[in-house]
Amino acid sequence: MKHLTDIEHLSKDEILKIINTAEEFKNGTIKPQIEGKTLALMFYENSTRTRCSFEMAGKKSGMNVIDFDAPNSSVSKGESLKDTLENLYAIGIDIAVIRHSYSGIINNIINEVKSPVKFVNAGDGTHAHPSQALLDFFTILENFETIENKKIAIIGDISHSRVAKSNIALLSKFGLKINLCSPSYMAFENFEKYNAVYTQNIKDAIEGANIIMALRVQNERHDKEGYPDSSEYKRLYGINTQLVKKYAADDVIIMHPGPVNRNVELSSELIDSDMGKTILEQARNGVYVRMAILNTLLEERTEV
Ligand code: CP
Numbered sequence: 001m002k003h004l005t006d007i008e009h010l011s012k013d014e015i016l017k018i019i020n021t022a023e024e025f026k027n028g029t030i031k032p033q034i035e036g037k038t039l040a041l042m043f044y045e046n047s048t049r050t051r052c053s054f055e056m057a058g059k060k061s062g063m064n065v066i067d068f069d070a071p072n073s074s075v076s077k078g079e080s081l082k083d084t085l086e087n088l089y090a091i092g093i094d095i096a097v098i099r100h101s102y103s104g105i106i107n108n109i110i111n112e113v114k115s116p117v118k119f120v121n122a123g124d125g126t127h128a129h130p131s132q133a134l135l136d137f138f139t140i141l142e143n144f145e146t147i148e149n150k151k152i153a154i155i156g157d158i159s160h161s162r163v164a165k166s167n168i169a170l171l172s173k174f175g176l177k178i179n180l181c182s183p184s185y186m187a188f189e190n191f192e193k194y195n196a197v198y199t200q201n202i203k204d205a206i207e208g209a210n211i212i213m214a215l216r217v218q219n220e221r222h223d224k225e226g227y228p229d230s231s232e233y234k235r236l237y238g239i240n241t242q243l244v245k246k247y248a249a250d251d252v253i254i255m256h257p258g259p260v261n262r263n264v265e266l267s268s269e270l271i272d273s274d275m276g277k278t279i280l281e282q283a284r285n286g287v288y289v290r291m292a293i294l295n296t297l298l299e300e301r302t303e304v
Contacts, residue, residue: 003119004293005106006128007169015170019138021292022285025060032291034298035062037094042068042084043122044075044100049258049283050122050131054097057290066093081105082112089115094298096120103127103162118297126160126218132257133166135289137174139282140211143253151177151249153205155237156215156265158188160222163257164215168194181205183236186217202237206247213255214239214265230264240267244275253278 024030039058058065095118103125123129158164178196
């Protein structure tokens with residue numbers, strides 16, 4: 001594992017190595033091995049969880065953390081991302097954690113940058129968000145004795161959601177049953193490739209589900225014309241306690257990558273219930289999973 005670009009490039013063994021390392025960091029049975037290495041946080045799109053979580057993971061690992069100020073950087077003077085990264089490597093960074101609105105930009109930049117900097121995709125457009133899928137999988141594994149025959153319902157703006165796509169790629173590798181539910185204009189075309197089932201009916205999607213993962217409507221990525229307002233979306237795809245109790249499995253957990261629009265994709269009551277406590281577990285686990293990602297990538301660094 002040279003970089004973390006997307007889930008498709010990871011084997012099951014590589015995924016389990018990150019999960020097991022994260023568990024050991026959480027339990028305190030291993031110590032980080034990357035003290036003194038330098039991490040650059042390069043966020044060209046807004047973030048709360050991913051950015052703060054990677055910063056915390058870097059600091060807990062004894063790393064130097066450069067909080068690259070993308071809007072005020074020399075990118076605004078026309079410097080390319082490739083040249084920015086070559087310069088940051090010359091200054092001394094070992095790893096760049098990048099969030100960007102262009103889908104596929106991390107895969108492209110890896111081929112352009114000559115310096116042996118490591119890359120982590122912290123979310124690129126509508127393409128991938130691999131660290132989120134890994135922390136989601138870690139949280140699922142923590143909540144169930146076995147994932148055999150477990151069913152997940154992923155509900156919402158799937159076509160624009162990098163979180164959904166990375167989760168579908170990861171969870172299908174481990175044989176979970178995946179129900180996808182959205183209005184037709186938010187559907188994911190490639191669902192059959194992952195043995196997922198698609199429905200527009202929310203009751204069918206959550207029937208017997210052990211995990212319900214709600215997604216934020218990605219308004220910023222929509223051509224607004226023809227899209228429903230949030231009250232219409234809530235009426236058809238909003239998830240509330242009543243619906244969950246009536247249709248989902250007794251052991252159901254509610255997940256959401258955040259940020260949540262309360263009372264749109266999930267009711268406030270459900271978020272604050274025992275079933276919804278998983279949402280903050282996801283954020284907590286993210287730190288350990290990202291420590292595992294940073295340590296796994298940097299332990300293998302070859303000096304030039
Ligand atoms: N889940 C997630 O990516 O959240 P942020 O946009 O706050 O990082």
